[in-house]
Amino acid sequence: MTNPASLHSERRQLIWKRVHQELIKHAKPDSRSHYDFLTFTPDFRESSYAIARLAQLPCYESATTILVTPDNSLEQLRLRALKDGKKVLVGTYRLRRGFVMLSPQRISEHHLEMASLLDGMERPGIGRLLTLAQMKDEGIHVDLCVIGGLAFNTQGVTVWEGHGLFEVQWALLHDMKVVAGQTPVVAVAHQCQVVDESDYGLERIRAEKPGEVQCDFVVTPEKTIEVQGAVKPTTGVKFDTLDPQALDNIPPLQELKGIRTMEQIMKEGGFGADKNEGEKTPTAEEQLGVSMVEKIMKGFKV
Template structure:
């Protein structure tokens, strides 16, 4: 993307979810999805190329949830524009600065039911297989939402990328913790993947280290909750999980992943939310 001058601020785009020229146009295509029209609560990651999707959610008067950076202070922030917010104010609310200035934390006991998830990617295939920047946070966020009962397997996942990021790669690159996507939005296309690979179904505590618990208090709270529910919350042995440093991370090898189990509190929007509700548009 850098060599072809397709990248946009912030640059260089290495070791991050890359912003790209045409990202706002790609975000506009979310309006082509029927699931977006039915959505009440949308979780959109804080990456720069997703800024247009956050703005559309606010303009459409949907509840917008944005994950906290690296999950250090919680899982979600709810973006709350000031009363009578103008279009310019809503644009500010959709930026990273706006997320800091116009948000309130959402606790584990809040009744959250996310209808639609929007995430960034480094690469994605038309089959719905996704590669992130190698730190595993999007996968862990999803697993935590499952544990909270905020999502279920039928909750649609959308990624927004440049056309050049849609590539073929072998399924062998994926691991059980990897989150797949149902829709891919680019500046020129809306792709329905029809992906049948199961999404993460909860946190696998045997892949979580004590160091991660120390850095992410919400993980400690979730672990206590699941322990009281009688689940096995045995942590990884010391030294079992070491994320690659950003300078070398290309494919997460031992990032936190999820285990089997039903998603509690799962509900569906009337009319369905899964990929079967949409057609394939090119």
């Protein structure tokens, strides 16, 4: 009997293979990764038209703070948003250095273009690295998420994500109440990256994977697709099902693990101590949580 999950994966792979054949004709090469779409999400010809369409959406116009994934295709959006006076939150590559906040009020006008570049936003005087705890303490709230990607369907489901780790970013920020379940999500893509499965004789791919985020809009240079009833996760990170390698390689996940451990310790009134027995030595798991918080906070000092 064929595994449904295997068939689901095969459909995604088939679609991506066909999209790749077209995307290579329209994509702009990366200065270091050339056309290796497994390491970056490319910008594409006429992406400025897609950005202009996005900027007309009411959810963009009303947004104060926007989460923008670190994709080449969104470089012009980051610059446009900063010029429009909006704060831009960007996850670093593979989230290895967490998140960077770009505040146009703190960046001189002649440095805005530098701030929009992945290689420029972390330079002194440009962006500010933020921990999850700092976001919570400062009351940061994301009003809109904009993502790049390699392939989407017409229902706003990411068929092939690339390296952006948006679902991880959503789970982290939802856990810290930086994004809410109703926060709009917009995908920006070339028209060849947006597919209707029926054109390939395939069953529609739905947002059914754990933690999968369905987009409210898909914007291309030619049109804006609005999705009704987009599905978004209502829970944060589930560490019991998390790939151990992800925890090892993504500092914000380590920070969240530490925060949760500390919250549990505080809830229990000390390191699991019995009020009649006095304070006890922390357990190995509790000490791991404390160490994670200390390590993350030390690494993010500004």
